[in-house]
Amino acid sequence: MNLTVNGVAQEIESPPLTTLLDVLREELGVNSPKVGCEQGGCGACTVLVDGEPRRSCLVPVAAVDGADIATVEGLGTPEDLAPIQAAFVHHYAAQCGFCTSGLLMAAKAYIDGGGTDDREAIAEALGGHVCRCTGYVKILDAVAAAARGDEFDISVTAEGQYTTMHSGGET
Amino acid sequence: MKAVGARLPRYDGVAHVTGRTVFVEDWDVPGVGWVKALRSPHPHAGIEKLDPAPAEKIKGVRAVVTAADVPLNVYGHLSALGIPGDEPLLADTEVRYQGQPVAVVAADDEEIAQAAVDAIEVEWEVREPLLDVRKAFDPDAPQIHQWGNWYPHFEAEMDHRQIRKGDIDKAFADADLIVQGVYRPAAIEQLPIETQVCQVVPEANGRLTIYSCTQALYFSMGVVAAHLQQPLNKFKFVGGTVGGGFGGKVDTATETLCCLLALKSGKPTKWRWTREEEFLCSSTRAPWHMEIADAVTKDGWILGRRMVTLHDSGAYARFSPYGVTKHSFHHTGAYTIPNLHFDGWVVFTNRTPTSAMRGFGVTSVSFATETHMSRIAQELGMDPFEIRLKNANRIGDTSPNGVVYTDPSTVPTILAIADHLGHELPADYRTMTTEPRSGDLLPEHLVAQLGNVEAH
Secondary structure, three states: OOOEOEEEEEEEEOOOEEEEHHHHHHHHHOOOOEEEEEEEEOOOOEEEEEOOOEEEEOOHHHOOOOOOOEEEHHEEEEEOHHHHHHHHHHOOOOOOOOOOOHHHHHHHHHHOOOOOOOHHHHHHHOOOOOOOOOOHHHHHHHHHHHHHEEEEEEEEOOOEEEEEEEEEOOO | OOOOOOOOOOOHHHHOOOOOOOOOOOOOOOEEEEEEEEEEEEEEEEEEEEHHHHOOOOEEEEEEEEEEHOOOOOOOOHHHOOOOOOOOOOOOOOOOOOOEEEEEEEOOOOOHHHHHHHHOOEEEEEEEOOOOHHHOOOOOOOOOOOOHHHHHEEHHHHOOEEEOOOOOOHHHHOEEEEEEEEEOOOOEEOOOOOOEEEEEEEOOOOEEEEEEEEOOOOHHHHHHHHHHHOHHHHHHEEEEOOOOOOOOOOOOOOHHHHHHHHHHHOOOOOOOOOHHHHHHHOOOEEEEEEEEEEEOOOOOEEEEEEEEEEEEEEEOOOOOHHHHHHHHHHHOOEEEEOOEOOOOOOEOOOOOOOOEEEOOOHHHHHHHHHHHHHHHHHHHHHHHHHHHHHHHHOOOOOOOOOOOOOOOOOOHHHHHHHHOOOOOOOOOHHHHOOOOOOOHHOOOHOOOOOOEEEOO
């Protein structure tokens, strides 16, 4: 079997019924998708399969042979964050960080699909994701900001700290 | 003052959004073995037979640990405070809640570990469980704990937490009416998205490296060291990333048994609880049974409160005595009641042990007291804001355990809520401050309250 993971072609050696989540984490060392419930209930393992958000804990790898897989590792880097990542930092949408990867990928799919800053539409798109820290408000703020195209300059300083600058939209 | 009032970025925000935060299971430990537990299917049972030999014979099984392998099996979460332990790390002669661990297995992979757990031979003598705190005191209730059905080790060997303040009988004799309520908030699972997980690596120098999701790293280190009867310098804990805790990762859930399995097998071990295990047998916020009777005047003064609390501790004490202590100190909420008669018990049942969760002990009583304030207002036909402002804590008032308030925030908080909601208040309420009472707000029954507290 073969997958393209974040643009890199990978030959897969795990047995065909291995979940996509286990293939990513155990075989390929792609750790951003998290193990939260292993039954499709929490959303922490969400990745994009050919652009669509999927629960990787429920997907046997054989079912997505040949697919294009996108995870958080393929978004921006700390020095050059993708807009949705910068919005999550600026709006404090990541607290403990465990649900964040899945939410980022679902949010990316929502925005790539033409989603707007309508909060009800965002809530519908992210409805399958459980977050116990934020109360969701900050996540809605971040996704709405990214959907509007608000820009954030998240600069990493020499000490490894970073500052955020915001332009457009409401803080 | 660079931080107060400033909008500072999270120090870990960029790592979170780039997938670079290393949670416990993200540490790559070569050759790590999986752990699974044999758990009790019964809430209350004797263990008639426990034979791990069939599991040990399965290919790929690295080690099986039972109570016989634990150097110090019983160690309490409050042992460091001199309170004797009550909970075994692994059950030996009996189980007291459904899901209680009896044996753990480390194996080459998850499937083998589960097969080995299924192969352990165990026979139960099923006993009647105690599941309702209200029945724990009945003469014919099942006796479920070595200390009896409630915790007996409060200060001075009191078997419950009690507070006495003022003259409660006079308060009730003087009352225009008595307002009663029973409040029973249910257990709540903390539900972190990262379940209980740890990885333990036996190092060449004889030490153990423990990757832990604990919220209380040094506390966990002490608990592990006590069970293993080893000095603290044998353990290197690596923590700091917690995929949600909310109190659910204060108790030491996985580390000790993973250490024992790593030592017995000589190989690294990983134990990640399933979501089902997390719901079934990780500690929860306690369910509480609270009964309140208040002596009230028709103009809205609360003269006295009688309160009985039954805290459902589940099968073992853990942090519950601490929870009931906090609960007792806060049982008047943000209000001052001059005459008090409080009794609170930590009651054992055959339910999952309860423990820390975000202000445990206080949140339950806050729910009860605030609901009760509104109930009193309703019975008197009073504005619920006004009755709260009237009885609000003021500078110089005393808490149920005798602490004199120097800067209580009740009055400004309630006024701010009223402002926010656009709730109209009469002028004498709208201009209230937190300064000591005087004039109409210092009725005779409040004058003598200071320093009149007896708390145990």
